[in-house]
Amino acid sequence: MRYDQEYLSIPNVVRRAAERYGDAPALVVGEVRWSFRDLERQMIQGVRAALALGIRPGDRVGICAPNSAEWIVAALGVQGAGGIVVPLNTRFKAAELAYILRKSGAKALLAAPFLGTDYVAELRKHDPELPALRTSVSILGPRGEADLTWPDFLARGAAVPEGAAHASIDRVAPDDVSDVMFTSGTTGHPKGVILTHGQSLRAYGWMAEEYTFRAGDVFLVIPPFFHCFGYKAGWLASFLHGVTVIPMPVFDAARALEIIDREKVSILLGPPTIFQDLINLPSRSRYDTSSLRVSMTGGTTIPEQLIRAMRDELSFDVVMSAYGLTESTALATTTRLGDGPETVARTTGRSIPDVEVRVVDGQGRPLPGGEAGEIQVRGFNVTRGYWEEPGATAAAIDVDGWLRTGDVGVLDTDGNLAVVDRKKDMFIVGGFNAYPAEIERLLLGYAPVAEASVIGVPDERLGEVGCAYLVLRPGESATGADVIAWARASMANFKVPRHVRFVDELPRNASRKVLKDELRTRFREDA
Known part of the structure; x- marks a missing residue:
């Protein structure tokens, strides 16, 4: 299935899920449980609020908050109004956030105090005159230094007819920009990677299908929503397939095992450290992890013994590894069902459908299997470019559409890619x-x-x-x-x-x- 052609936009995924899955649970946050119909109602409220705030097609809006229901509603609201989400790393300091907000020309900032930091207050101290920023909203907790609380923001949407929100979603097309995701680079300043609704739907709809996501699954989403791992491989992939999402704001191994036991979590993706911490927790035997079924890890070297432990000690049936960078919608290769622990640990699998991966020498000439060179990627998943950085875009993507990743890898005879070094020193x-x-x-x-x-x-x-x-x-x-x-x-x-x-x-x-x-x-x- 071409998920971009079937669903058209990220907000439309939620409308279709409400039709298909109805009263099945979509989102669980503590004692709060939203069905897919509830999620659609919340999204429409978010779209109305974004329209009332003056968000129009192409406007950028920063979101800086921990994993939460509000993050999801905020993103869907902005995108449903035709706006572009700029996810912000909650670990960033004021100078880092100010640079991204200024560079992207963000019109509004939706933020939440997190781990003792009031982001709006810190920004006001550091850079009180961000030229494009008109409004700030505290999406969790008290208003603090923000202009509006979350209830205030949603209440403003009452002035916008519900039909106008649906009409706005109807106008969002697969080729429209869904988000600009800033990734740090070797120049010392973050660059904004431009991604579209269609790219995300096509990549992560397929990925979730390949990984056997299915209605009735429960996904504890630990990777942060400001990263594709938590946002697109997390809640977006889940809603496409009727999976219940449980956002986790801060990872704690004991708390995660408690949720896995209580909610019968079946899907858990994340970096190797998450699984190592779960396995090594002294009290792990007190929790039932038999519901765990699907996992994917990556982002660094994965010991083969960890893959085996994930299957033997945490009960996973499906253990995958994958490779991608933000510029490739964070997905370029992945292992497949049936791949053994050695393949999962030592490689990142084969290229995803309709995407090419090659390894080239210093002159850009393709190398045969077994020889190390720069990894290059071409296909629908490659970014349109960097936000207002034509020079950096031309340096990263050649005239034939090949993305120069700066990573060094080796392809084996089966087309599995092993990432062996990082040309960019990352x-x-x-x-x-x-x-x-x-x-x-x-x-x-x-x-x-x-x-x-x-x-x-x-x-x-x-x-x-x-x-x-x-x-x-x-x-x-x-x-x-x-x-x-x-x-x-x-x-x-x-x-x-x-x-x-x-x-x-x-x-x-x-x-x-x-x-x-x-x-x-x-x-x-x-x-």
Whole structure:
């Protein structure tokens, strides 16, 4: 089935699900249980509220909140009004959020206080005059510094007829932009990846079908909604197939096992650290995990013994791995039903339908199987480009439509892709992409630091973490603990280096480029 042609838009998925699944449970948050009909009613209320707020086709709206029912309604409301969702990482600090809101020209911000942070208050302090931003809404809890509370926002929608909301959804087409997802890059500033309704529907409708999602399944969604893993492989894929969604704002292994036991959760996707924590929890035997059926993990190296443990100790029947980047709608290859633990652990599977994956040498020439080179992707899943970044778009996507991923991989004789290195120096911390150039730029904001170079180093639990090699300014002093404390207050926690090394100078080549391989060697020798 071509899910883009069948469903047309993300909000229309909810209308169709209400027709098809009716009173079956769609969303469970604590004691609150919405049926698919309830979800449709909530969405229409959200669309009316977005229209009343003045959201029109093409307007960008930032959403910064933990996984919640309100996040979903906010996104569907904006998209149903023809707007474009800009998901914001809840771990970002004010400077990082302000950059994205300013770059995207966001007209409104829907935010929720989270882990002690009032995002609207922090933004007002940091950048009180974001030029395009007209309105802020607190979508959870008290108003704080926001202009409106969530009930205020929804109440405004009463002035918009329900028929106008449905008509607005009817106008949204598969080729319309659904979201601009900002991903950090090697330039040191995030770039906005443009994705459409049709791309998301086509990729994740197929994925969920391949992974055997079915009505009656229950999906505990742990990956954050600001990432495709939680948003598109999470609640969107679920609603397409009649699956009940339970959003989890913050991962806690004991709490997750309690929900799995009580709600008979059958689907759980996420980075390897989630499954390792569940398996290693001392009290795990107190919980019934026999309902678990479908899983997918990826984003970093997966030990084969973890795949086996997921099947043997957590009761999963289906264990998959996949590969993608935001620029490819976060899905390019995946393993298939019947693949053994070795294939799932050592490869990311074959390309998804109507998508090509190849490995090329430094001149862009395709390499035979077994030889390592840059991974390139072409197909319907490739982004239209970066938001207002034509130069970066041209550098990333060639004239023939091939996306240069910057990752290094090897294809085997069956077409399975193994990702073996990262050309761009990116490393992955517990499932989150961390980019050295961005972290280095932030570290240079710490007064004692004159030069910074960051590398990814192995970590038993998180897969990889950052190690910062720093040159201090003359006359300045600092300890590793000082640097880490400053970083925790200045950047998202997954970007914070876990290791700090002070050096008199950074190793450089004749063109003054830092020799990161030498730093990696130093770290291994020190370890």
